[in-house]
Amino acid sequence: MNLVLDAGALIAIDRDDRRVAGLIELGRRVAAGLITMAPAVGQAWRDGARQARLARALSMIEVQQVELDDAKDAGVLLGRAGSSDVVDALVALLVLPGDHLLTSDVDGQDDPGCRCMMGERDR
Numbered sequence: 405m406n407l408v409l410d411a412g413a414l415i416a417i418d419r420d421d422r423r424v425a426g427l428i429e430l431g432r433r434v435a436a437g438l439i440t441m442a443p444a445v446g447q448a449w450r451d452g453a454r455q456a457r458l459a460r461a462l463s464m465i466e467v468q469q470v471e472l473d474d475a476k477d478a479g480v481l482l483g484r485a486g487s488s489d490v491v492d493a494l495v496a497l498l499v500l501p502g503d504h505l506l507t508s509d510v511d512g513q514d515d516p517g518c519r520c521m522m523g524e525r526d527r
Contacts (some may be wrong), residue, residue, distance in 0.1 A: 407431040409440040410466050410495045411447035412508025418458040427506060438465040455492045
């Protein structure tokens with residue numbers, strides 16, 4: 405099982421959001437891996453000198469690079485969903501059955517708090 409983090413979850417880590425820290429701690433207790441996509445890091449990263457908390461967390465998170473096939477799969481997913489956020493689609497592609505998505509974007513609506521959602525992907 406993995407906890408898949410979107411940019412909102414990374415921003416919450418950076419802001420020392422206790423709810424997100426608690427969800428990550430629960431995941432670690434059951435040996436869940438932490439994973440995200442490199443573009444999600446780009447959405448959250450602004451100034452390394454001021455983001456020590458996020459920098460430390462990134463050392464514990466598996467950051468996947470984007471390959472051409474990933475970009476194509478994200479485009480197909482966006483077409484099916486009628487959406488346009490490529491980074492969200494790339495992160496969604498990481499979610500496998502049994503994984504949990506830690507996101508601040510529920511039903512396409514940005515939300516001030518992160519939620520942990522169970523997800524499945526048909527691929």
